Amino acid sequence: MAAVAARPAAGTGLTREQRLELLALLEEKAYRKARRKMLGMFPESGKHARMLYPKHMQFFEAGAAYRERCFMAGNRIGKTEGGAYETTCHLTGRYPDWWTGRRFDKPVKFWAAGKTNETTRDIVQAKLLGEITHASGRKGVTGTGMIPGEDIGSITWKQGVPDMVDTVKIKHASGGWSKLGFKSYQQGRGSFEGTEQDGVWLDEEPPIDIYGECLIRTATTGGLIYITFTPLEGMSETVMAFLPNGLPDAKDAVASKVSASKYLVMAGWNDVPHLDEKTKTELLEATPPYLREARSKGYPVLGSGRIFPVDEEAIKVQSFTIPDSWPRICALDFGWDHPSAMVWIAWDRDNDIIYVYDCLRVRETTPKDQAPLIISRADWIPVAWPHDGLNTEKGSGEQLAELYRKEGVNMLWERAQYAETGTEDGAKVSRSSVEAGLMDMLTRMQTGKWKVFAHLHDWFQEFRLYHRKDGKIVKLKDDLMSASRYGTMMLRYAATPPVPTTRIDPSRRKYDWRVG
Template sequence: MLWRWRLLARESKEELQVLLQEAARRKSRRKIDSFYPETGPLRRELYPKHLAFMAAGKTFRERGFRAAHRVGKTEGTGGCELTYHLTGLYPSWWEGRRFKKAVKCWASGDTNQTTRDILQAKLMGEISDIGTGLIPGDSIVDWKRKATSVPNTIETVYVKHSSGGISVLGFKSYEQGVRAFFGTEQDVILLDEEPSMDIYTQCLIRTMTTDGLVLLTWTPLKGMSEVVLEFMPDGREPEPGVTGKFLIGATWEDAPHLSEKQKKSLWGSIPVRLRDAMTRGIPSLGSGAIYPIDEEELLVDDFEIPAHWPRAFSLDVGWNCTAVLWGAWDRESGVLYLYSEHKMGEEIPLIHVDAIKARGKWINGVADPGAMASSQKDGEKLFDEYVKLGLSLSLADNAVEAGIHCVWMLMVTGKLKVFRSLVRWKGEYGRYQRDEKGKVVKENDHLMDTMRYLV
């Protein structure tokens, strides 16, 4: 009898093993269910920014998730939301947009290879084990390969929607060019990492007639690009609703799945110039910040300038933008304080002169030597026009690199401080950088120029 009990025990173990394997297989094909549980060390209450981004879809068509490296922007945020829309199977805690019908979606990354290795792998699983990604295996009806030099890439996926219809997901890459984004209407477009402005614009057009969603999830390694400035007009995160878009940032502190040991290890491997972008989601300055010093080290709370301190202003003229910066010098400490600013476009000189005189008619100034060029008014030089309107002006030294060096020396020695109220100056400072060839990027830098003239 003993051998029979042993046989039954062995058969039971084998059956149990089969059941466990089947349970594991089914679980692997329902990966989406493991995200944002109600309890546990990775419970959803610990991810308020991820949830806020998804909830904002109920109100905003355009959303940006500006995130540090490894915080879950691709899989836990963009990928999860895309999966919910494709299947129509929304979790009980869902507060965002809901589609009651099958949807047409795109998921796009930088290149065909990165799209395959990141987006495709997260959503579909490995090519040899399709259905083990975020999209449930039993929801995938069919899929088609892409004709490309990059092997094992998927072009189109067909997904069962809870309404009974079939959702369609297309994988794209920015390297295909803007023409790949022409044509068809879409309900949801996920852009993993930032595209060029023309591709982003096409995505807005593709979702316009469907009242669809454009989701941008990115780590800002390219600095203040055109697309980033659409979400951060002054180089800063605006108040909700100001731009008509939703933007939220996430740092390593918003990622409880990252241990302190992991963060310490990652920190050491990240180049210094990219640490803000990769750990805090703060846009890096491309090839290099011209003044690589945290602006908080320069800012001071506003105070009343003592009457005996010498003051001056600097002027950068132009029809598209005229900028003025005022400074006051504390002789005792040797510190130059930038205390006021004026920046306005498409106005006649008289308007700018009135703004300058309002800060003190007696204050002397220096002007961009470019003001010696003729204006559209009978060939009269802009410099002479401003002088005739009552300004006390001389020409500034426009030696760019020498001027930048002088400003930098004041900064690092603590001799240059900026009033915290100078919001336009802060907007320019946050994106003042050099390009790949080491040249100053001449975009939205008028107050940076006036700072150089003033120094």
């Protein structure tokens, strides 16, 4: 019987055998592409061209000059992808031609870490190595993560955590093997002690003690440490290490130098091309209001815990010469290890508007040191002070407020408190109630009756950071806010300048109290 010739499949011009061979080739191509993901990242052109990701490029480039970097960004903008990509470049030595960041020309030792063992495994490990396989009774990885599959060498597995890698060897382009270890903050600071590292990638915000330990591990090698996270924990110590003013100096800034070794990049939904307007709208609607700035812009969460949820631009005004008819008061918050703070307030009585026109913070100074700073602004301005002023000084046995009086400071004769006991929901409110003072300030801010001179950067820094956690005021960088509250409570004692009023000759006195 004659053999039947293979017939082309209808409409394709290919035989069945040819179609199977083509399918096998396409599957092999897809498999190889999946195992070389890094080679397709940040291309020259197309809808995901690297020029459309300026924040990522800035983050990579800063590695050449700064040991510590932070990519503080909103959700879904690709910050973890960026961290995985850079880590892969260092481990493999496969730097793209356009790379302007730090380069290692030999195998390196790196750590990659996340919050818990499970998130490290499911996010960080998966981004770098791909999914876990259990073929032929042996555990392995697919190599479909950022690190090319053919560069993945021997793996050791972490005891007690299913499918979590402990260490893995990665082939370096120069020859030899890099070593990558996976860790989690859950393991505690002690697990980050010991060996020197060329670099550490921390995905999600680390506790400050773990960050410090990682910094020590890279100190002797001159290595890198970089964090990628959305700041959902509020103004933590780690956030404040990179964002001491609470917000970037310019909200539209691409990135900023924090110190000689630190660099911050902030990014939001509008900084990447892969999120269209429909997606951004849907994401925003699904996000609680107090988390929206964090998830969409990468701004730290203060949200529902923020004490003054007011746009600072609404209370900010340019400085001007204050009329002599406006009463003034100074308010003092005592401090030593945390700063003593002074705030000067002018009161437009006709319109009932408070203007904060000057402020000062000084650390570890005595009443004798501070008195000239207060008096130089104008010795006639009355000074409000809190209940701490009734405490006696150990050496002399005198009250703290009295020590200022002896130095010529015009201290009021009663501590900061309202004139009368108020009521709230039928209950009495103390004359010195903190909450009553804060509500007074907030109401004024919301109704246009509280203004602050725009150049008072220290005041606005505290204003941005002032928040609650678990319902309690966070006593961290709140000195000027406390002083502002004392001044508000004692506004009834604000005074106008004595007569006759004459402008002070600038050549004889450095500070002109009329200008502020």
